Amino acid sequence: MPQMPEPEPGPGGYRLMRELISKQPRLVVFIILLAFLGPLVTAPTPYLGKVIIDDLIFRQQAGGAPGVDAVFGVSSTIWMLAGIVLLGVLLKLLGTIIGGWQSHYILQITRNGLYDVRVDAAERVMGTPMKTLETMSPGKVASRLTNDPNHVDGAVFTILRSCLTAVFTVLVVMCFMLFLDPMLTLVVLATMPITALLSISWYRRLRHFSREESDRSAALSATSTEIFGAIKVIRAFTAERTFLRRIRDRSEALRYEGIRHWTVYHMVAGLLGLLTSLGADIFLFVGGVLAIQGKISFGEFFAFAGYQGMLWGPINTLLTTGQTVQVGAASADKLSEVMASEQEPHLSRPAQSAPVAFKGEIVAENLRFTYDGQDDVLRDISVSFKPGTMTALVGQSGSGKTTLANMILGFYLPTGGKLLVDGVDVRQWDLRQLRENVGVVLQDSLMFDDTLRSNLTMGRDGWSDEHLWAALRAAHLEDVVRTMSEGLDTRLGMSGTRLSGGQRQRLAIARVFLRDPKLIILDEATSALDSETEKQIQRSFDALMVGRTSVVIAHRLSTIFRADQIVVMHAGKVVESGTHEDLLKKADGRYKDLFQAQVEGMVPMSGATRHRGAPV
Ligand SMILES: Nc1ncnc2c1ncn2[C@@H]1O[C@H](COP(=O)(O)OP(=O)(O)OP(=O)(O)O)[C@@H](O)[C@H]1O
Numbered sequence: 001m002p003q004m005p006e007p008e009p010g011p012g013g014y015r016l017m018r019e020l021i022s023k024q025p026r027l028v029v030f031i032i033l034l035a036f037l038g039p040l041v042t043a044p045t046p047y048l049g050k051v052i053i054d055d056l057i058f059r060q061q062a063g064g065a066p067g068v069d070a071v072f073g074v075s076s077t078i079w080m081l082a083g084i085v086l087l088g089v090l091l092k093l094l095g096t097i098i099g100g101w102q103s104h105y106i107l108q109i110t111r112n113g114l115y116d117v118r119v120d121a122a123e124r125v126m127g128t129p130m131k132t133l134e135t136m137s138p139g140k141v142a143s144r145l146t147n148d149p150n151h152v153d154g155a156v157f158t159i160l161r162s163c164l165t166a167v168f169t170v171l172v173v174m175c176f177m178l179f180l181d182p183m184l185t186l187v188v189l190a191t192m193p194i195t196a197l198l199s200i201s202w203y204r205r206l207r208h209f210s211r212e213e214s215d216r217s218a219a220l221s222a223t224s225t226e227i228f229g230a231i232k233v234i235r236a237f238t239a240e241r242t243f244l245r246r247i248r249d250r251s252e253a254l255r256y257e258g259i260r261h262w263t264v265y266h267m268v269a270g271l272l273g274l275l276t277s278l279g280a281d282i283f284l285f286v287g288g289v290l291a292i293q294g295k296i297s298f299g300e301f302f303a304f305a306g307y308q309g310m311l312w313g314p315i316n317t318l319l320t321t322g323q324t325v326q327v328g329a330a331s332a333d334k335l336s337e338v339m340a341s342e343q344e345p346h347l348s349r350p351a352q353s354a355p356v357a358f359k360g361e362i363v364a365e366n367l368r369f370t371y372d373g374q375d376d377v378l379r380d381i382s383v384s385f386k387p388g389t390m391t392a393l394v395g396q397s398g399s400g401k402t403t404l405a406n407m408i409l410g411f412y413l414p415t416g417g418k419l420l421v422d423g424v425d426v427r428q429w430d431l432r433q434l435r436e437n438v439g440v441v442l443q444d445s446l447m448f449d450d451t452l453r454s455n456l457t458m459g460r461d462g463w464s465d466e467h468l469w470a471a472l473r474a475a476h477l478e479d480v481v482r483t484m485s486e487g488l489d490t491r492l493g494m495s496g497t498r499l500s501g502g503q504r505q506r507l508a509i510a511r512v513f514l515r516d517p518k519l520i521i522l523d524e525a526t527s528a529l530d531s532e533t534e535k536q537i538q539r540s541f542d543a544l545m546v547g548r549t550s551v552v553i554a555h556r557l558s559t560i561f562r563a564d565q566i567v568v569m570h571a572g573k574v575v576e577s578g579t580h581e582d583l584l585k586k587a588d589g590r591y592k593d594l595f596q597a598q599v600e601g602m603v604p605m606s607g608a609t610r611h612r613g614a615p616v
């Protein structure tokens with residue numbers, strides 16, 4: 001396994017945790033008070049033992065016990081003993097209650113804070129530009145919203161609960177010890193600095209292993225999500241073994257890292273326990289010698305034994321929780337990266353008011369675009385789509401039609417030239433407002449595991465059932481939905497599996513009818529429909545397109561014939577534009593080639609099929 005340079009959790013990690021804690025300063029002060037009060041309440045208990053031994057038992061045995069009169073037939077010494085024991089029990093009970101209280105308030109901070117973090121992170125991801133989003137796997141994004149906040153929660157809880165209580169316990173207990181015998185205290189704590197130094201260096205190494213393990217775990221989760229999401233195609237191509245091997249390889253890496261990380265962790269924890277318990281052994285010897293020599297009383301020896309016993313637990317906690325805090329910090333760092341991630345430009349600007357009446361005029365001036373910063377996918381495109389007209393975009397597969405359509409929606413911003421919508425540069429548009437005015441049927445009709453109703457409205461309220469039925473009717477989907485037993489409230493299943501491909505596409509079209517937008521973009525919307533349905537939909541579209549601008553990435557001659565303008569794309573360029581008649585007049589025109597190929601061979605005008613003999 002290659003050794004990677006150790007990734008440090010960036011400053012963002014600790015900053016996020018600090019912010020989380022400092023959001024509720026009053027509660028934090030209260031928690032600190034409780035953390036101090038807890039040990040303070042329980043710390044006197046070993047001292048009570050000293051009082052019992054020195055002041056009650058030994059003095060009684062020596063005959064000098066205070067008050068020998070019996071109350072209710074029981075000696076007052078026994079009464080005092082009972083009182084002291086009861087006090088001890090009450091103090092411990094109080095300590096437990098304080099601890100519970102402290103946990104409750106810490107959870108108020110962490111769970112409320114992380115709720116905000118989750119929601120904020122989701123909002124940031126929602127606003128991340130497509131270009132960046134495409135580099136993140138859905139598994140990775142899911143992990144940001146689930147695992148990472150949990151790790152941060154664990155870390156903050158550990159800091160406020162275990163660490164804080166441990167620090168105060170050590171301080172209070174040390175005060176009692178120093179009060180009992182300063183010299184003995186120093187002897188008992190002699191091994192501390194070495195243990196602390198060793199633990200710091202070991203945990204630094206452990207942090208690296210822990211990060212490796214969590215990265216492997218995230219990789220396994222991303223791979224599984226992708227594979228099981230595509231189970232149909234895997235089964236159809238009997239590729240189960242290949243993909244299972246991928247999961248096995250990822251699991252193998254995770255297994256290796258898990259064994260390495262946790263073996264080292266348990267060894268380190270065991271060694272630290274051993275080192276700290278050495279302090280106890282030193283006490284037994286030195287304290288024993290002092291007691292034998294009569295330099296400390298037996299009661300003091302007993303109390304001291306109790307105190308040093310109380311000390312090792314918290315010290316161990318302090319030495320071992322570094323791990324949890326580190327894991328949390330690494331997760332917090334990833335979360336703060338999400339929080340600081342680049343957003344679509346309009347999100348960081350004050351909201352603008354929409355133009356009074358959206359016309360849907362689109363003008364591209366020397367528009368350039370590249371996905372990867374190297375190869376231009378759109379090159380010097382200059383074209384205009386007039387309000388109220390229909391433009392058919394045609395061209396071979398990969399010529400950039402979908403890319404151009406996506407740019408009108410502001411999914412990607414120009415890397416050169418200009419794209420104006422209603423005379424305003426898309427870079428300046430409030431993209432939410434722009435998208436409100438655009439109705440889109442994307443190349444893949446994506447559906448959610450939800451009701452048909454919410455897939456149609458996309459979760460927006462305010463439409464009556466009549467509106468919804470009208471939209472379904474316009475998209476020729478009404479009859480299908482009427483036969484469903486639960487009608488509009490039928491659940492569509494994962495990715496809308498309950499619908500056929502053509503039905504999904506018509507539902508996507510119904511979404512546009514419902515929105516009633518000024519600008520319509522259709523990306524190969526009619527490709528999965530039979531000719532009868534297609535005809536009906538064409539009619540609906542004709543009605544819908546009246547008075548609106550529409551851009552149709554067209555395959556069918558029937559669509560293209562109706563277009564006011566045909567724009568022919570090739571390798572990222574607009575090579576021809578005009579009406580069907582104009583373009584056919586051009587000798588050696590690309591449109592003419594495409595058209596003839598379609599007429600001769602029934603090949604679609606655009607999309608995956610390349611026309612025979614046409615130069616590429
Ligand atoms: N998200 C993306 N990231 C990187 N490259 C992309 C991305 N989307 C498309 N491309 C590339 O950009 C080019 C144009 O793709 P585009 O989807 O615009 O083609 P198209 O004309 O719509 O093709 P089709 O008719 O097959 O849908 C292709 O070479 C493709 O590989």
Ligand SMILES: [Mg+2]
Nearest residue numbers: 401402403443
């Ligand atoms: Mg396309």
